[in-house]
Amino acid sequence: MAVWALGLNHNTAPLDLRGRFAFALDQMAPALHGLRTSHQRHPEAAILSTCNRTEVYCASDNVQIDHTLGWLARAGDVPVDALHHHTYVLRDDQAARHAFRVASGLDSMVLGEAQILGQMKSAVRAAEDAGALGTTLNQLFQRSFAVAKQVRTSTDIGAHSISMAAAAVRLAGNLFEDLREIRVLFVGAGEMVELAATHFAARQPRAIAIANRTLERGEKLASRLGGEVMRLADLPERLHEFDAIVSCTASTLPIIGLGAVERALKKRRHRPIFVVDLAVPRDIEPEVKALDDVYLYTVDDLAQVVQTGHANRQAAVAQAEAIIDAGVQSFMHWIDQRSPASGVVPLIQQLNAQADAWRAAELVKARKRLAKGEDVDAVLDGLSRGLAQKMLHGAFAELRAADEAKRDDTAARVARLFLRS
Incomplete structure (x- = not known):
């Protein structure tokens, strides 16, 4: 899954140009619909629009940056070439880093200001209400909010801030x-x-x-x-x-x-x-x-x-960047795990399918016993025992089959999987 962000802000575009790309919250649903349908593959999408920035976040199997830029240019009635000079494009880990920095107030005109976090949350709710937010962008933004909270509580990034x-x-x-x-x-x-x-x-x-x-x-x-x-x-x-x-x-x-x-x-x-x-x-x-x-x-x-007071917050900025680095690494690890090449997603699907098969088999047995008039508590007890036996059968088999040299390692793995509190 690829993630990308395309935007313009107070550092890259003058006020009047930014004004052409301002989206009110009640315009988000139609804008997101137009954005997604303008791409060959309808990506997950969200739009963050404030007085200082307009940013489009997308996620899809394939990067479609040209389509995103073309849509934004049409939305603001600006030639693509002219808009291109005032925009920035970020992909994958850089897109995640940017989202985390924006949420934390590190990319704002007022360093450390907190208002942007509320604006980002409103943008995410609008994308969710419009049906444009999928699993990947939801993870990106929820992690952005968590990182921003950690930055606020662990550093003095908001100290001396002038709104x-x-x-x-x-x-x-x-x-x-x-x-x-x-x-x-x-x-x-x-x-x-x-x-x-x-x-x-x-x-x-x-x-x-x-x-x-x-x-x-x-x-x-x-x-x-x-x-x-x-x-x-x-x-x-x-x-x-x-x-x-x-x-x-x-x-x-x-x-x-x-x-x-x-x-x-x-x-x-x-x-x-x-x-x-x-x-x-x-x-x-x-x-x-x-x-x-x-x-x-x-x-x-x-x-x-x-800008007054920026120098007083440089130590806090360094601390915030370290928190953001850790957040980016965690998010990219999550992305990698979901990649088909990693084998994790197919395995999860197989495990879910196996669990559903076990559950269906035990439900069939339980219904037959109930139809015969057996006691309900006894049937429920039998159903739970049957599921537990099926779930633990593989672990027991591995423990019995392991040779002496591998038994401790196998036991440790089984304990990690089944003995968590």
């Missing part, structure tokens, strides 16, 4: 003398906005507002933060009220345009506006950044801020 939300607050503090005097608007009510809103709320701004497509979800967040909720449709008329705006929605098109911001600045008499666009694709038109009194930051613009 995107914390970085946004830090930048806002550089612009405004006192964050307690500003009014903050959050557009969206998802996980990223909730995290950012929590960080800003800790600085006790003068006012907080949540603008969301569905008022119910916005109201929940607003009530927790002591803020108000508003409709997205009201944004153009109310932008001027806010000194800071943080946006992260799943919209495929910008929801705050240049014209709306220009009108807001005019009403504010050009008092500055601090804006953070955490969405991929963008929520705010990029031309807004050119306005004199607007300080617009995207997820990529925050990169330098979140």
